[in-house]
Amino acid sequence: MLITPHRTADAESPHGSVHNYYERLVFEQLQRASDRAATDANFMADVACVALNRLPPRYVRHDVDMTFFLSPVEHDEILDKVAKAVNEALEYVESRGARSESPAP
16 A cells, blocks of 8 residues: 555654665675675675666665566566666676776886
């Protein structure tokens, strides 16, 4: 349900309940695609930021709000977009890291 009943003052803040649907998908794909991501939190954060900036924002309160309205084909398209964004972000961050680690001439 997209509209929720009125909550009391003790309830969770609306600010904390909104997130980008792609965040979880990007982190899951990144863990599958890179061993380094599991051991290097800075690397994981850098790659995730690059990948998320290559995807359209999709803000939801609950992931089920998004998945409920997607067909299986649309869901597969989203997973393909996430995989492509993560792979491109991995290449980008790794290439930038290799440049910064190279000794100066």
